[in-house]
Structures are given as structure tokens and as C-alpha cells.
Amino acid sequence: MTIVPARSSEWVRPVAQQEPASAIIEIDRVSQVFQTSARKDHVALSDISLTIEEGAFVSILGPSGCGKSTLLYIVGGFVSPTSGAAKMKGQAITAPGPDRGPVFQEFALFPWKTVLGNVMYGPRQQGVRATEAEAQSRALIEMVGLKGYENFYPKELSGGMKQRVALARTLAYHPEVLLMDEPFGALDAHTRTRLQNDLLNIWERDRKTVLFVTHSVDEAVFLSDKVVMMSKSPGRIRQVIDIDLPRPRRRNELLLDPRYQKYVVDIERMFDESDEGGVSA
Amino acid sequence: MMSPAAVTKYAAPVLACIGLLAVWQVASLALKNDSFPTAIEAISAIPSILGDKESLINILASLRRMAMGFGAAVLVSIPLGLLMGRSAAIAAFFNPLLMVIYPVPKAALMPIIMLWLGVGDITKTLVIFLGVSLPVIYHSFEGAKAIEEKMLWSGAAMGLSPLQRLVRIVLPAALPEILTGCRTGLVLALITMITSEMIARQSGAGNILFNALDMGQYDTVFAMIIIVGAMGICLDAIFERVRARLVRWSEPQFDMPLSFS
Known part of the structure; x- marks a missing residue:
């Protein structure tokens, strides 16, 4: 101890x-x-x-x-x-x-962008070419378990899915530090547990x-x-x-x-x- | 073959129009008043107005002023409203000014504006501009104010400058609210357009209407009311289609969010 x-x-x-x-x-x-x-x-x-x-x-x-x-x-x-x-x-x-990449309890996704558009936003802002940013973003979306939802708008997603997008969006611009502000606080117990597990799996990679x-x-x-x-x-x-x-x-x-x-x-x-x-x- | 719901959707407005015209027709026949032509008389006068080159030029001149006044108002009001929504200092400066202008009927300013700028296009366009500005500023302001702070923080963390955040986050995020203001503004543009032409008679759809009134051509008066009303309905319908396209993301395609964590 x-x-x-x-x-x-x-x-x-x-x-x-x-x-x-x-x-x-x-x-x-x-x-x-x-x-x-x-x-x-x-x-x-x-x-x-x-x-x-x-x-x-x-x-x-x-x-x-x-x-x-x-x-x-x-x-x-x-x-x-x-x-x-x-x-x-x-x-x-x-x-x-x-x-320093934040992930907020409120998700704070860009509602006018699709899942892919949200995840690509950071890399595009950093000057990554569109094709490259898209490929990286698609891989990240798959990593957070949202393959197939690339063209959905945030409004069409559940809370847990939104937070997965928010995590992918932040990981996409490769921050050195992740700042997570009660990221699972707004989720139900079951969803919360799944996201904790997935976050650990993702974190343990890099x-x-x-x-x-x-x-x-x-x-x-x-x-x-x-x-x-x-x-x-x-x-x-x-x-x-x-x-x-x-x-x-x-x-x-x-x-x-x-x-x-x-x-x-x-x-x-x-x-x-x-x-x-x-x-x- | 259309579904019952689709039949209702398209048939209902047509039925409502026919019903209104029928009531009008009956009321006019019953009252037998010279200044209240029947619906059929009024409708019959429409082709001669639209077939007359002079009248068409007048109506197009009205529409051009309206488009210019509306366009200029939107271009100025959206940035101003957004800045006011994001900066307490800018809001504190402009709010009292707008509070003073808000309850003043814009047409009441026309005599003064006419003294300064004459009875031409500039005066009328300016009045339309004033009429459209306030709802657009107000809704842009409310839209910008309501934005989730953390959305802006997320943008800042990605490296967006304050100006980029205003243009690339505040503007799209507030767009549904902004377009609500623009829709109100569009109707107000039509109203101020006719009012301005009533005060400064020189050309335009309002000019035709009030000249006909002076000359006792009541079928023309009512025909113009129908034409102006139809213009308003068409403009609003076109705008609504554009609006719905632009903010499709804010209206869910599904009643329920997908149940997947």
C-alpha cells in the first residue's frame, strides 16, 4: 500500500x-x-x-x-x-x-459536421492533406468502435457514441497530453463501463x-x-x-x-x- | 400513386386557398360594395397586370430593391450579431442603440431619409435594410450567445485563432438561429418594401397598388394584394427549402438516437 x-x-x-x-x-x-x-x-x-x-x-x-x-x-x-x-x-x-487535447463531459462535437468531419477537423487545421487526414481519421473511427458511422451527424448518435467521436477527434491531432474532464460523467453505468474498458485498451497501446x-x-x-x-x-x-x-x-x-x-x-x-x-x- | 399523407400535404393548402376565395366571393356578392370586388374579378385582373410591361418593370424594381436591402442587411447584421453574442463589450455598446431603433416603425423614418437621400432607390433600400437588420442581428446574437463554450475550447485546442473560431465555429453553430432571423427578415423586407413605396410613390409594386386605389380601380388593388401575397409565399417557400438544406444536421433523421454505446 x-x-x-x-x-x-x-x-x-x-x-x-x-x-x-x-x-x-x-x-x-x-x-x-x-x-x-x-x-x-x-x-x-x-x-x-x-x-x-x-x-x-x-x-x-x-x-x-x-x-x-x-x-x-x-x-x-x-x-x-x-x-x-x-x-x-x-x-x-x-x-x-x-x-493538450481536451475531451469534455459535454462532448462539444461540431454538430454541423459528420463523424468523419469532426475527426478530420483537427488534422486539417494542422495542415494535413485531405486524403491523408481522411485515412487517419477513418482508422481512428474504427479504433473507437464506430466503423460504419462515418457519415452520421452527432445528433443521430447516442451519448456513448458521441464521446467515442470526441475521443477520436482529439486523438486525431496527436496531442501529447489528453485532458479528460469527467468524460463519462453523462453516461449510463453500462456505457460508462464499456468506455472505460475501451479507453484503457486504447491508452495501453501508446x-x-x-x-x-x-x-x-x-x-x-x-x-x-x-x-x-x-x-x-x-x-x-x-x-x-x-x-x-x-x-x-x-x-x-x-x-x-x-x-x-x-x-x-x-x-x-x-x-x-x-x-x-x-x-x- | 400518392400516399394518403402526401395527398393531405398537397391538397390541404389548395383547399384552404379555394375556401378563402369562396368566402371572399360570397361576401363580396352579398355586400354589393364597389370597393370590394369579387374574387373572380380580382383574379381576372391579374393577367393584365402581369402582361403589362410597365407593371412588370415596376414589380421587378421592387424585387431588386428588396433583394439589395435584404442582402446588405444580412451581410452586416450576421457579423454584428455574432460579435455581440461573443463579446460583452461589443454587446454593451450596440445594445442601447438597437433598443432605441427597435420599436420605431422603420417607415416612420422615411420622411427624414427622403429629405436627406431623396425619393429614389437608396431611400427605399435603406428602409428595407433597417427593417431586415434587427431580427437578423437579434437572432445572430442569441445564436452566438447560446454556443457551448467547450465547442470553442475544442477549436482553440486544435489551433483555431479567435477570428477562425468566429467564422468556422460560431457561424455554423449559430446558423439555425441565424436563418430563423433571416426568414423573419425576408417577410419584413416585403412589408417594408410595399410601405416604402406607399410613402415615396415613384415606382414599384406598392406604387401600382396605391395608384389604382386613387383611381378607384379596386379590382387592380385586390389583384396586386394577391400578387404581393403570392410573392411573399413563394419567397418564403424558397427560403425555407434552402434553410432546411443548410441546417439538415440540426434536425434529426431519426426520432430516437441509435442505441449503441
């Missing part, structure tokens, strides 16, 4: 002591303060420091309102932190870029760095190498946990594995102790 306090973990250290070779994303004392309608300051994130190593699957786990999505948006460059900074390969993040936001303990443990536990009001990192389970992971084996079960139970207990609702198994 490798549950260690966040501050003493190898995972979270002052930025100065990190080996730059393996760190792909560094979050350095990031705080985010929003002004609410009552003109009161709401501290969404307080003094977050976190380093993400290249090729790691890292989940940010916490109750709703703990600022976990905001943290992801800061890494994406969609939101600027009130103080502190996020860096990608040593460069300060100031804007979105194709090196081991892209993934930052994955979720409020599901199960999901975080099943997918991740590291789980960053957050608490809310203000949003802080309370614990970073290494998930030391073998890969490739198979769901049916893992659910019976006592080590997996212990991670889930321990993390749930820690959330319960601090009486933080909103985190589900």
Missing part, C-alpha cells in the same frame, strides 16, 4: 527539485479565485502544486465543487489562474494548444499522458497510475496515491483483486472521514 501524505510524496514536491526529464506538466502554486454573484470571493483552488510525469495516467478525484475541472482547464490554457502558473515541458501555459478528472473512486482506481485526491472549499490536494496494480488491466480480474478493492475502500474511507460528500464508488 503506498498511500502517503501529499507533501512528502515523491509525486508532489517543490518544483525546483524535479527532474525535468520525466515531468511533462508542472503545476506550481496555482490558486483560482472566482467572484460570486454576491461579490464574495470563492476560492476554487488554493495553492496547488503537482507534477505529472510523461506517459502517466493521472486522475484528479474529488467531490463536486472542489475545483478539479478548473485545474484541468488551467492546464488546457482555457482558464488563467489567479496566481501561480502551469507549465508544459517547461513552457508557461498561456493559451490552448494542440499539444501510453499518452492523461489527466483525467472524475468524482468516481472506482473509475479513478481502475484507470490510473496515480490518484490525486482533492478536498473542497477551498480546493486543495489532500493526498496523492500511487495505484500499484499490474497492467494491462482487465476489469473482470481487477474487480476480484483484493489490492484493487483495498484502494477503493481506503480512498472512500478517507473521503468519509473528512465528511466530504459527492464522491461515489
Whole structure:
């Protein structure tokens, strides 16, 4: 068992002591303060420091309102932190870029484009020739299990299928980091399980760095190498946990594995102790 | 052989028209009023109007002004509405201006515009332009405002610049709403076209109508009303076909999404 306090973990250290070779994303004392309608300051994130190593699957786990999505948006460059900074390969993040590909809970597909049109959009924007972009996109659509649906519009697809398209669309422009914002949060349990399995299969092929936001303990443990536990009001990192389970992971084996079960139970207990609702198994 | 549903679809409007004309005919015969010709008299006057070269030139001049006013309004209003929808500062600047112009009947501005620009094409086209602009701006604004922020973020992550996002994401995503505004604008273009010609009589379909009224040619008056109405119905039907084609993606082909995860 490798549950260690966040501050003493190898995972979270002052930025100065990190080996730059393996760190792909560094979050350095990031705080985010929003002004609410009552003109009161709401501290969404307080003094977050976190380093993400290249090729790691890292989940940010916490109750709703703990600022976990905001943290992801800061890494994406969609939101600027009130103080502190996020860096990608040593460069300060100031804007979105194709090196960081988001997948949102809301899918955010382009509804006027077909499945193929959505997936080709990124490569075409990057200047890939149409024939080449189309061939790559067709392969990706097949990889996410949507062969035969290339000419469908998003409106004609179910939620699970839309999220598959969104994943393919992001993978198509080869981001170095995948930023997944509760991607399966809007899906029913069965669909969710299937997509988790498929995401793991796809991820285990090329081991892209993934930052994955979720409020599901199960999901975080099943997918991740590291789980960053957050608490809310203000949003802080309370614990970073290494998930030391073998890969490739198979769901049916893992659910019976006592080590997996212990991670889930321990993390749930820690959330319960601090009486933080909103985190589900 | 057409299905019953198709028969209903095509027969219903025809029946409605015939019904309206029948009521008109009966009412006119019953009232026996000189200024209320029968439907048959009015319809009989249509061929002589459409066969008259002068009248045709007038009607075509109206349509040309309408097309120019509508086209210019759409070209200006869509970008303005989209910018207002995406920028609070731009919206804050233009909103009060539009609020002031909105309730003013555009035809009420005509006397002033006529003083400045005369009674010619420019004045009438400008009035049509004003009439069309507001609904198009409003719907473009609403459409742009309602766009899922994360769609724009996805575009930004792919490397689209702010201008590219406006043209290649905001514009297509807001298109259904924009075209709803354009459809309203098209009908308003027809209305302001006739009104402008009523105020500044010089040429046009409105000119024929009101000249006939002055001369007591009531069958011509009613015939022109039918012609203008038919023009409106045709333009709207053509526009609706184009609209439906352009935003086919926003109307599902299936009632239920496919059940596949």
C-alpha cells in the first residue's frame, strides 16, 4: 500500500527539485479565485502544486465543487489562474494548444459536421492533406468502435457514441497530453463501463499522458497510475496515491483483486472521514 | 400513386386557398360594395397586370430593391450579431442603440431619409435594410450567445485563432438561429418594401397598388394584394427549402438516437 501524505510524496514536491526529464506538466502554486454573484470571493483552488510525469495516467478525484475541472482547464490554457502558473515541458501555459487535447463531459462535437468531419477537423487545421487526414481519421473511427458511422451527424448518435467521436477527434491531432474532464460523467453505468474498458485498451497501446478528472473512486482506481485526491472549499490536494496494480488491466480480474478493492475502500474511507460528500464508488 | 399523407400535404393548402376565395366571393356578392370586388374579378385582373410591361418593370424594381436591402442587411447584421453574442463589450455598446431603433416603425423614418437621400432607390433600400437588420442581428446574437463554450475550447485546442473560431465555429453553430432571423427578415423586407413605396410613390409594386386605389380601380388593388401575397409565399417557400438544406444536421433523421454505446 503506498498511500502517503501529499507533501512528502515523491509525486508532489517543490518544483525546483524535479527532474525535468520525466515531468511533462508542472503545476506550481496555482490558486483560482472566482467572484460570486454576491461579490464574495470563492476560492476554487488554493495553492496547488503537482507534477505529472510523461506517459502517466493521472486522475484528479474529488467531490463536486472542489475545483478539479478548473485545474484541468488551467492546464488546457482555457482558464488563467489567479496566481501561480502551469507549465508544459517547461513552457508557461498561456493559451490552448494542440499539444493538450481536451475531451469534455459535454462532448462539444461540431454538430454541423459528420463523424468523419469532426475527426478530420483537427488534422486539417494542422495542415494535413485531405486524403491523408481522411485515412487517419477513418482508422481512428474504427479504433473507437464506430466503423460504419462515418457519415452520421452527432445528433443521430447516442451519448456513448458521441464521446467515442470526441475521443477520436482529439486523438486525431496527436496531442501529447489528453485532458479528460469527467468524460463519462453523462453516461449510463453500462456505457460508462464499456468506455472505460475501451479507453484503457486504447491508452495501453501508446501510453499518452492523461489527466483525467472524475468524482468516481472506482473509475479513478481502475484507470490510473496515480490518484490525486482533492478536498473542497477551498480546493486543495489532500493526498496523492500511487495505484500499484499490474497492467494491462482487465476489469473482470481487477474487480476480484483484493489490492484493487483495498484502494477503493481506503480512498472512500478517507473521503468519509473528512465528511466530504459527492464522491461515489 | 400518392400516399394518403402526401395527398393531405398537397391538397390541404389548395383547399384552404379555394375556401378563402369562396368566402371572399360570397361576401363580396352579398355586400354589393364597389370597393370590394369579387374574387373572380380580382383574379381576372391579374393577367393584365402581369402582361403589362410597365407593371412588370415596376414589380421587378421592387424585387431588386428588396433583394439589395435584404442582402446588405444580412451581410452586416450576421457579423454584428455574432460579435455581440461573443463579446460583452461589443454587446454593451450596440445594445442601447438597437433598443432605441427597435420599436420605431422603420417607415416612420422615411420622411427624414427622403429629405436627406431623396425619393429614389437608396431611400427605399435603406428602409428595407433597417427593417431586415434587427431580427437578423437579434437572432445572430442569441445564436452566438447560446454556443457551448467547450465547442470553442475544442477549436482553440486544435489551433483555431479567435477570428477562425468566429467564422468556422460560431457561424455554423449559430446558423439555425441565424436563418430563423433571416426568414423573419425576408417577410419584413416585403412589408417594408410595399410601405416604402406607399410613402415615396415613384415606382414599384406598392406604387401600382396605391395608384389604382386613387383611381378607384379596386379590382387592380385586390389583384396586386394577391400578387404581393403570392410573392411573399413563394419567397418564403424558397427560403425555407434552402434553410432546411443548410441546417439538415440540426434536425434529426431519426426520432430516437441509435442505441449503441
